[in-house]
Structure formats: C-alpha cells, structure tokens
Amino acid sequence: MDKLWDVIWSPPDAADARVALSGRLTLDAIVELDDALTARKPAGTGLAVDLNGVTGIDTAGAWAINGLVQRWTEAGVPARLEGAAPDVAQLVGALTVRPLRVLRRDHTSPFIAWLDRIGRAVAGQGANITSFVGFLGQVLVVLGLTLIGRRRLRVHAVIHQAEAVGVSALGIVGLLLFLVGLVVAQQGAVQLRQFGAEIFTVNLIGRSTTRELGILLTAIMVAGRSGSAFAAQIGSMKLNQEIDALRTIGLDPIEVLVIPRVIACSLMLLGLAFYGVICALIAGGLFAWAELDLPPGAYVQRLQEVTLMSDFVIGMVKAPVFGFIIALMGCFHGFNVTGNAESVGSSTTQAVVESIFVVIVFDALFAFFFSFLGYN
Incomplete structure (x- = not known):
C-alpha cells in the first residue's frame, strides 16, 4: 500500500x-x-x-x-x-508543552523475557527470605525475654487469641477429621478386602491419623483460618497507623501483637491436633463397627496393639512447631502490608499459601528425621 x-x-x-x-x-x-x-x-x-x-x-x-x-x-x-x-x-x-517521544515496542526474545521474570522472582524471594529471617530473630529474642520474665506476658491477649484459634475452631476441625477418618477407613477397607485383610484397616487408621494426617490436616485448617486472620488484622492495623502509634507510646509491636498470637497458636494447635486425631479415630471405629462387624471394644484393643506410642508422641511434637510457623508467617505478612487495602488481600493470601507450604516442608523433614532415628 x-x-x-x-x-x-x-x-x-x-x-x-x-x-x-x-x-x-x-x-x-x-x-x-x-x-x-x-x-x-x-x-x-x-x-x-x-x-x-x-x-x-x-x-x-x-x-x-x-x-x-x-x-x-x-x-x-x-x-x-x-x-x-x-x-x-x-x-x-496547542501542543507546545514538550517534544514528542515515540514509545517503541521492545522486541525482546521470549526466552530472554522468561529469564528476566525468573530472575526478578528469585530476587524478590531472596529479599523476602532475608526480611523473614530478620523478623524471626526479633520474635525469638522477644519470646525468650518473655519466657524468662524480662518482658511482660500479656495473659489476656493470649487467652483471647487462644479462644479465636482453638475454641472457635473445634467444630470445623472435628468435622473435617471425622470425615477424613471415614474416608481413610472406607478406602483402606476396599483395598484390603481384595486380600482378605480387612482387619488391617485399623492399623491404617491408627498410624496414619495419629502420626501424619490428623496433625497435618489440622495445621492446614488453622493456617487457612487463623493464619489469614493474623495477616489481615495486623495489616489493617498497619494501614491505620496503629502500629506506629504503639511505637510512639513506647510499646513494642512484637511484644504486643506477635508474641500472644505465637504462644496461643502453638498451644492451641497441640490441643486441636489431639482433638482431631480422636475425632478421626472415632470415625474409623464407627465405620469398622458398621461395615467390618468389629465391636468398639475390639477396635480399641486393636488400636492399642498396632498404634505405637512413638507415633502419637511424634504427632504431638510436630503440632506446636506447626502452630509456631503458622502464627509467625501470618504476623510477618501482616507487617509487610503497604499502600492500600489491596495489599492486605495479597498479603493474606501469601500468608496462607506460604504457611501451608512451610508446614508441609517441615512435615517432610520431621518424617526423614524420625525415620533416621529409627521411629518408622
């Protein structure tokens, strides 16, 4: 043309x-x-x-x-x-303000653009990890001073957070683990029936829920429920300059906001994990009674025979660690909120995703560690 x-x-x-x-x-x-x-x-x-x-x-x-x-x-x-x-x-x-500047499209190859995105993502995660390590150090220092009595333990704040994290979550955690216990029992029975070994369904229910599923699923539920709440609460406070106000009147935000949540979440996750495991075992027992004709007394006796005390102890050891991780990630992303309300939403989402990811990573590390010690 x-x-x-x-x-x-x-x-x-x-x-x-x-x-x-x-x-x-x-x-x-x-x-x-x-x-x-x-x-x-x-x-x-x-x-x-x-x-x-x-x-x-x-x-x-x-x-x-x-x-x-x-x-x-x-x-x-x-x-x-x-x-x-x-x-x-x-x-x-009429257009004498300044000369023309024509914007030309940058014809960068897709491969270079892809590498650039990866590099920016890695750099961003590196900065995020560095900031998180600094935040973790501050929390550990204040927590240590609180435990030895050098800092004030805000008991009322701990009780309030314990109610929000633990007591209010009893219903949803109990229902979730009850259904998971039913599913594990049903699927296990279906598969084991092919070999005439339905009785080993009790082994599957007992060991899987007390050592892994009960604790892990409880932690995931708490991460989605309470980890997101921590990030949203602290993020909103930061946008409203309430955290700056705390510093102005001489209060440490870590002591006032983070430590009560960390302590409450760690303790309550231990209780919720125990409660969730019991709900899952009850569901498995009901299924065994209804489908496998295994009376409750025989079911409980079989559980005692096949479920090792080490499985229960390992699960209870992991629970407070997972609670600490969830509270720490939620508070960290709450303090990282900047700009506007949209940042609260993105930080809340990031807190939940990273909490679940880190919990699963630590669960795998615990599995390898205890296997190395001989607790298989």
Whole structure:
C-alpha cells in the first residue's frame, strides 16, 4: 500500500534548512514520520517547515511537528512553520508543552523475557527470605525475654487469641477429621478386602491419623483460618497507623501483637491436633463397627496393639512447631502490608499459601528425621 504522507528535506549544504510535509500526518504512521523528521540533525541558520501539502492531521502528527520545531530551536537553529492552514497551526501551537517521544515496542526474545521474570522472582524471594529471617530473630529474642520474665506476658491477649484459634475452631476441625477418618477407613477397607485383610484397616487408621494426617490436616485448617486472620488484622492495623502509634507510646509491636498470637497458636494447635486425631479415630471405629462387624471394644484393643506410642508422641511434637510457623508467617505478612487495602488481600493470601507450604516442608523433614532415628 502506497504511503499517504511524505517528508522532503532540502539538500544538506543549504544555508537554511527546509522540510516539506504533505499528505495525512496521523497516528497510523507516527513511528515512520518521527524517524523521517529526526533523520536530519539541526544545522544551518534556520529551519522552515512547509505545511502547504498537509491534507489531514491529528494530535499525533501535531506532536511530531511540534517536536521537530522544539528540537531544532533548542539546538540553536530557529524553526518556523510556513503555509499551515489555520486549524493545523492552531493544533500544533496547542501542543507546545514538550517534544514528542515515540514509545517503541521492545522486541525482546521470549526466552530472554522468561529469564528476566525468573530472575526478578528469585530476587524478590531472596529479599523476602532475608526480611523473614530478620523478623524471626526479633520474635525469638522477644519470646525468650518473655519466657524468662524480662518482658511482660500479656495473659489476656493470649487467652483471647487462644479462644479465636482453638475454641472457635473445634467444630470445623472435628468435622473435617471425622470425615477424613471415614474416608481413610472406607478406602483402606476396599483395598484390603481384595486380600482378605480387612482387619488391617485399623492399623491404617491408627498410624496414619495419629502420626501424619490428623496433625497435618489440622495445621492446614488453622493456617487457612487463623493464619489469614493474623495477616489481615495486623495489616489493617498497619494501614491505620496503629502500629506506629504503639511505637510512639513506647510499646513494642512484637511484644504486643506477635508474641500472644505465637504462644496461643502453638498451644492451641497441640490441643486441636489431639482433638482431631480422636475425632478421626472415632470415625474409623464407627465405620469398622458398621461395615467390618468389629465391636468398639475390639477396635480399641486393636488400636492399642498396632498404634505405637512413638507415633502419637511424634504427632504431638510436630503440632506446636506447626502452630509456631503458622502464627509467625501470618504476623510477618501482616507487617509487610503497604499502600492500600489491596495489599492486605495479597498479603493474606501469601500468608496462607506460604504457611501451608512451610508446614508441609517441615512435615517432610520431621518424617526423614524420625525415620533416621529409627521411629518408622
């Protein structure tokens, strides 16, 4: 398709430079038009811009002409418009704020762009980990001083958080683990029936819930319920400058806000995990009674025979550690809230996701550690 515009420069050796523009100077050709107008460097005693041949112009074209005039004028070569129709002259004159800067698309290869995104993500996570390690150090120092009596333990705040984390979650945790116990028992019985070994369903229920499923699923539920609440509460306080107000009156936000939540979440997760395990075992016993004709007394006796005390102890050891992680991640992301309410939502989501991820990672580390010690 033929060009609908043209730019003709006078010979370079002319004393006065001259450029004649013609046709339609519109947004469709702005990049090529700007290249044509910047191809000539300012030189000589003056520049005449002939607009006699211009038949159509929009704001982009006017920007290009105005940019040409300003570039030459700023270089010490006066530029003037000639032969411009009144409407063209008026439009160009209205755009004398600053010269045109054409934005060209960066034609970076997809592979380089992909590497760039990975690099930015890694750098961001590195900064996040560094900040988290610093926050962890502050919490551990204040927690240690609190335990030895050098800092005040806010008992009422701990009780309030314990009620929010533990007591209010009894219903949902009990229902979840009860259903999980039913599912584990049903699926285990279906598979073991093929070998005539339905009695080993009790082994599956006992060991899987007391050592892994009961504690892990309880931690995931608390992370989604209380970890998100911690991040949202502290994030909202930061947006409302309440945390700055605490510092102004001489109170440490770590002591006032973080330590009660950490202590309450660690203790309550221990209790919730025990409660959830009992609910799962009860569900498994009901299924064994209804489907396997195993009386409750025989079920309890079989559980005592096949479920090792080490399994129960390992599960209870993991629970407060998971509670500490959940509270720490929720508070950390709450303190990281900046800007506006949208940041509260993103930090809350990040707190839940990272809490669950770190809990699962630590669960795997516990599994390898206790297996190494011989508690299989």
